[in-house]
Amino acid sequence: MKVKEILDKAYSEHHLTKDEIKFLLNSEGEExxxxxxxxxxVRKEYVGDDVYLRGLIEFSSYCKNDCFYCGLRRSNREAQRYRMQEDEIVEVAKRAYDMGYRTVVLQSGEDPYYTKDKVCSIIKKIKKEVDVAITLSIGERSYEEYKAFREAGADRYLMRFETSNRELYQKYHPGMSFENRIECLRWIKSLGYELGTGFLIGLPGQTxxxxxxxxxxxxxxxxxxIGIGPFIPHPHTPLKDTEAGSVDLTLKCxxxxxxxxPDSNIPATTALGTLDPLGxxxxxxxxxxxVMPNVNxxxxxxxxxxxxxxxxxxxxxTKCRxxxxxxxxxxxxKVGxxxxxxxxxxxxK
Ligand code: 5AD
Ligand code: FES
Known part of the structure; x- marks a missing residue:
């Protein structure tokens, strides 16, 4: 098997076997x-030179989950918690619009404080004030909630499955289930959202x-x-003494x-930029x-x-932008x- 042959196949067919993918993941040097x-x-041919910017609004740092890798996990007593109120979120969305953003990403920990009605109200208010696409990234909810958010005007939904290895998933997500996560992703897709998912690279034990x-x-x-990024150990989590994911492996993924x-949107993530100044x-x-700069x-x-x-x-x-x-x-x-x-x-469609 040669890398060039695999790449030519991928270029014309947009399909690879698992072995071919593994071969590419192991490539080094010139290959x-x-x-x-x-x-x-392929990026240039299918999505062109435009780089689209998304204004990220992290509106709550509370989380009911306890993911082993995440600094927002509920067991992290050192984490500083905040919740932004509805009007404040809408104000930041307006500011993002004024800076030129045409997509805002509303992200938070899994925070039940933001009920179905609250989230719907935030979406509707933003849509009334400014002409932006809205991406939600607020984790696992019920089908009814996803449906209500969509009807309120949400356009897109981001939720990584984090790892497809069920054993690792269960180990690092106490109280959660891989099956439920995948079911949520399928609901989101079926409701007509633009779906975003992905995984972490370099979780301890991942092969x-x-x-x-x-x-x-x-x-x-x-x-x-497709949102993927390297794992970075957080000092107030159980994975604090483990190694970070590899930048190179992330780039290969x-x-x-x-x-x-070829025609999906793929961000160059902040985690990649954190591990390598040129990431x-x-x-x-x-x-x-x-690219998804923070607008908070x-x-x-x-x-x-x-x-x-x-x-x-x-x-x-403004400086970030x-x-x-x-x-x-x-x-x-150029900026899209x-x-x-x-x-x-x-x-x-
Ligand atoms: N290192 C890198 N990425 C992380 N995320 C959470 N914790 C970490 C970490 N320690 C990612 C998860 C989540 C996204 C919002 O942030 O993949 O889906
Ligand atoms: Fe909230 Fe990980 S602890 S998503």
Whole structure:
């Protein structure tokens, strides 16, 4: 098996076997560079040079779950908790619009304080005030809630399955179930949301075989957006003494996913930029076409600590936007205008 042969197959068929994926995940040196180059070419051909920006609003740092890797886990007594009120969230969304964002991502821990009615009301108010696409990223809810959010105007939903290895999933997500998570993702898809899912790279105990399965599961779920990033150990979690995920392996996963899902949206994630000062640039050069800068006030940014050392944490939102624009331009790309709907979603309608 040669990397070039596999890449040519991926380029023409957008399909790979698990063994071929594993082979690519193990590539090094020139072969790895070739993988990145193919992914960059496919990105250019299918989604072009536009990089779309999403304004991320982390509106609550409370979480009822206890994920082993996450700094917001309920057992972390050191975590600083905050909840933004409805009007404040709407104000930040307006500010994001004024800065040029045409998508806002409403993200939080799993916080039941935000009932179905509260979330619907926030969505409706934002939609009334500004013309933005709304992405929700608030975790597992009931079918009725997902349906109500969609009817209230939510366009997209992000929820990673985190790992496709059931054993690892159960170990790192006490009280949660892999089956329920996948069921939620299928409901979200069936309700006509643009669906985003993905996984963590480098969870302790995770193997290359697991990562190949993760990639295949994203493919099977037919994800319109693909969020993947390296695991970063948080000092106030049970995984504090473990190693972080690899930047290189993350870039290989991004590249392979771009080959398999040429018209989906793939962000260069903040976690990637946190582990490597050039991480986001590298991601954008091997398949990614989205960046999600935080648009919250500094006072909240500091408190939403999924993992330590997050970049941009001391920058105000306007500065972040300028910084990211100059990165995009320096790569010979441009900032996308409009909603930046996933082409994968658009073409299936
Ligand atoms: N390192 C990297 N990513 C993390 N996330 C949560 N905790 C960590 C961590 N320690 C990711 C999860 C979640 C997303 C919002 O943040 O994958 O889905
Ligand atoms: Fe909330 Fe992990 S503890 S998502």
């Amino acid at each position: 790895k560079e070739l993988l990145f180059a193919y992914a960059d070419r 290359i075989d697991d990562l190949a399965n993760d990639i295949l599961l994203v493919y099977e779920l037919d994800s319109d957006m 991004i590249s392979i996913l771009r080959l398999l899902m 986001r640039q590298k991601g954008l050069k091997c398949g990614a076409n989205i 006030d500094l006072k909240y940014k500091l408190k939403y600590e999924l993992y330590p050392g997050k970049i941009c944490i001391n920058e105000d939102a 300028g910084c990211i624009e100059s990165i995009i331009i320096s790569l010979g790309r 205008q409009g909603f930046g709907q996933s082409r994968h979603y658009e073409l299936k």
